[in-house]
Amino acid sequence: MGLKIYNSLSRQLEDFTPLREGQVSMYSCGPTVYDYIHIGNARTALVTDIIRRYLEYSGYTVKLVQNVTDIDDKIIARAQTLGISSSQLAQSNCEAYFEDTQRLGIQSADVHPKATEHISEMIDLIQTLIDKDAAYVVDGSVYYRVNKFSEYGKLSRRKPEDLLAGARVEVDKRKEDPRDFDMWKAAKPGEPYWESPWGPGRPGWHIECSSMAMKHLGETIDIHAGGEDLLFPHHENEIAQSELATGKPFARYWVHVAFLKIDGRRMGKSERNFIFLRDALDRYPAEAIRHFLISAQYRHPLDYSLESLQKSESALKRLNNCLETLKKYDEDTNETSDDKTTQTLDVSKADISLLSAIENMQAQFTDAMNTDFNTAQAMGAIFSLVSHVNKSIANSNGVSSNTLAKARKTLYETCQVLGIYTENEEDTSNTAEYLNPLLELLLEIRQDARNQKDWDTSDKIRDRLKQLNIEIQDTHEGSTWKFIS
RNA sequence: GGUGGCGUAGCCAAGUGGUAAGGCCGGAGUCUGCAAAACUCCUAUUCGUCGGUUCGAUUCCGACCGCCACCUCCA
Numbered sequence: 001m002g003l004k005i006y007n008s009l010s011r012q013l014e015d016f017t018p019l020r021e022g023q024v025s026m027y028s029c030g031p032t033v034y035d036y037i038h039i040g041n042a043r044t045a046l047v048t049d050i051i052r053r054y055l056e057y058s059g060y061t062v063k064l065v066q067n068v069t070d071i072d073d074k075i076i077a078r079a080q081t082l083g084i085s086s087s088q089l090a091q092s093n094c095e096a097y098f099e100d101t102q103r104l105g106i107q108s109a110d111v112h113p114k115a116t117e118h119i120s121e122m123i124d125l126i127q128t129l130i131d132k133d134a135a136y137v138v139d140g141s142v143y144y145r146v147n148k149f150s151e152y153g154k155l156s157r158r159k160p161e162d163l164l165a166g167a168r169v170e171v172d173k174r175k176e177d178p179r180d181f182d183m184w185k186a187a188k189p190g191e192p193y194w195e196s197p198w199g200p201g202r203p204g205w206h207i208e209c210s211s212m213a214m215k216h217l218g219e220t221i222d223i224h225a226g227g228e229d230l231l232f233p234h235h236e237n238e239i240a241q242s243e244l245a246t247g248k249p250f251a252r253y254w255v256h257v258a259f260l261k262i263d264g265r266r267m268g269k270s271e272r273n274f275i276f277l278r279d280a281l282d283r284y285p286a287e288a289i290r291h292f293l294i295s296a297q298y299r300h301p302l303d304y305s306l307e308s309l310q311k312s313e314s315a316l317k318r319l320n321n322c323l324e325t326l327k328k329y330d331e332d333t334n335e336t337s338d339d340k341t342t343q344t345l346d347v348s349k350a351d352i353s354l355l356s357a358i359e360n361m362q363a364q365f366t367d368a369m370n371t372d373f374n375t376a377q378a379m380g381a382i383f384s385l386v387s388h389v390n391k392s393i394a395n396s397n398g399v400s401s402n403t404l405a406k407a408r409k410t411l412y413e414t415c416q417v418l419g420i421y422t423e424n425e426e427d428t429s430n431t432a433e434y435l436n437p438l439l440e441l442l443l444e445i446r447q448d449a450r451n452q453k454d455w456d457t458s459d460k461i462r463d464r465l466k467q468l469n470i471e472i473q474d475t476h477e478g479s480t481w482k483f484i485s
Numbered sequence: 486g487g488u489g490g491c492g493u494a495g496c497c498a499a500g501u502g503g504u505a506a507g508g509c510c511g512g513a514g515u516c517u518g519c520a521a522a523a524c525u526c527c528u529a530u531u532c533g534u535c536g537g538u539u540c541g542a543u544u545c546c547g548a549c550c551g552c553c554a555c556c557u558c559c560a
Contacts, residue, residue, distance in 0.1 A: 011489090028560095029560070030524055030560090031560080032558085032559085037560085038560090040559090040560060041559090041560045042560085043560070044560040045560075047518025047560095049530095072558085073558075074558065074559090082533090101522090156488075156489095156555080157488065157489085158487075158555095158556070159487080159488095168531060185560070205558085225560095226560065227491095227559080228489095228554075228555075228560080229554080229555070229558095229559055229560065230560070231489095231554085231555075232488090232555065232556065232558085233557090234559095241540085256560095257560065258490080258554090259553090259554070259560080260560085261553075261554095264552070264553070264554075265554095266553080266554065267560095268558095268559055268560090269558085269559055269560095270557095270558070270559060271559090291508095292497095293496065295498065296497085296498065296499090297498090299490090300491080300498090301490080301491070301553070301554080302488090302497095302498095304495085305496095307496070307509090307510095308496085308497060308509090310509080311496080311508070311509040311510080312497090312508085313499060313509095314508080314510050315507090315509065318508085318509095318522095321522065321523085322523095325523090326524085347528050364506090368499085372520080372549080374499075374500095375496095376498055376499055376506095376507080376508095377498095377499050377500080377506075377507085379498095379507070379508080380498085380499060380500095380506050380507035380508080381506085381507080381509050382507085383506095383507075383508065384507065387507090388525070390522095391523090391524070392525055393523075393524095394516095394522095394523050394524045394525095395524075401545095433544085448519080451545080453518070455518060455519070458518085458519090459518095459519075459520080462519095462520075462521090463520095466521095471521070471522095472520090472521080473520085474517070474519095474520080474521080475517095475522080475523095476516090476517095477510085477520095
């Protein structure tokens with residue numbers, strides 16, 4: 001079964017085939033940098049990240065473009081309040097955005113175009129639309145003539161009369177049609193501006209995505225992603241601008257990420273009920289936040305709560321414990337890998353059972369992700385294998401190191417797609433060099449104490465080390481230590 | 486008013502026309518000096534309510550109830 005994506009345009013699950021074989025062009029609507037991003041914003045960025053990772057895992061070459069809106073009304077307003085320039089505010093929030101998303105383990109897009117660096121491209125596109133009689137100039141502003149585009153509304157399925165009936169906003173009298181939207185906004189006194197054929201001003205929001213997507217990815221892109229709130233009017237307007245200008249389909253698959261909610265309501269900047277991503281990152285491991293954000297399929301709303309984050313943290317601990325335990329077998333295998341003959345002969349029932357569990361997991365993971373990136377189901381598959389591995393180890397049923405190493409490899413690779421496991425990087429610094437022998441010494445002393453049933457000393461060593469974030473575990477094969485967070 | 490979505494165990498969340506993945510929490514055990522980790526067992530005869538189609542529906546259809554979102558900037 002190949003990849004299927006739910007396309008908002010057709011409202012159906014569609015087989016995915018990129019325009020150019022093996023290559024996927026993807027555009028994701030990025031942040032407007034007037035503030036830090038909140039967890040809800042992070043959900044969309046994360047889904048984009050995972051879609052990209054999965055496409056690459058599936059063998060595609062992906063070019064991902066994510067824009068940064070660094071000029072708009074909110075930026076101007078916020079900068080004025082703070083008494084700094086718009087560009088200063090945008091600059092610092094842009095840096096904060098990359099810092100936050102990197103902490104969440106989101107990989108950079110191939111291009112992060114900024115609106116202010118693409119003014120001339122936007123002016124060209126607007127001019128094209130004016131030349132086609134699809135736009136008109138009023139008092140230094142340029143409006144898109146929605147009437148000119150017969151397919152307007154095809155994404156959001158809104159009819160002109162519907163749009164008027166529920167209009168919650170005062171109609172700008174200068175517009176020919178209330179649905180018309182601005183592509184170029186004339187600057188008011190004191191506002192930042194760029195020169196244009198129609199006078200000083202700044203670009204409208206929708207035009208930037210049209211022109212930047214086309215510049216960096218071509219006139220037709222494969223996947224266009226964004227939050228569900230962008231479906232209308234933002235994406236509808238992007239389609240109108242782009243398709244009227246080029247006569248070609250703008251995006252082939254439209255992907256819309258459902259909202260993150262809090263207390264049952266949408267988390268939104270204007271609701272003032274948001275949690276900054278950076279604040280969450282200060283409290284919870286990035287992997288736990290990722291786990292939480294993909295614990296529901298991306299088209300389903302997800303409710304934020306401290307409790308949910310804690311659940312994710314606990315679940316992740318289980319996954320981590322399993323993978324850390326498996327590391328050992330990985331190393332064992334490397335040492336004995338010359339001895340292939342004995343290993344192939346020695347395939348026990350337990351091996352066969354675990355081997356088939358690994359295969360099942362792999363298949364289930366792929367099926368889940370192939371069905372519109374069902375991360376919730378994919379994680380179910382991962383945890384089923386975790387369970388199976390733990391059982392095999394606990395029962396010491398004679399599973400070979402080779403098989404366990406294979407389990408680790410499969411778990412590791414699938415977790416990498418979701419970004420929910422980060423290997424405890426081996427401390428190659430001086431600390432580890434000293435720490436290893438030192439801890440071995442402590443464990444030895446503790447073992448002596450235990451042999452003499454001196455539980456006070458034994459427990460003291462364990463307790464004090466725990467305070468230093470080092471956890472001791474007594475197993476059948478002796479005591480082990482590891483860092484805990 | 487228009488458009489769309491959701492309602493599955495204590496909580497979170499998959500899923501299917503043939504009888505409910507996974508995670509968290511909780512309870513009882515195993516192991517252990519005690520921990521920790523792990524394992525075993527238990528925790529939805531039932532999928533918002535009421536009808537219909539069907540041999541059979543949680544899954545399809547209809548009505549109703551409840552919740553949410555978009556139609557204004559918002560991921």
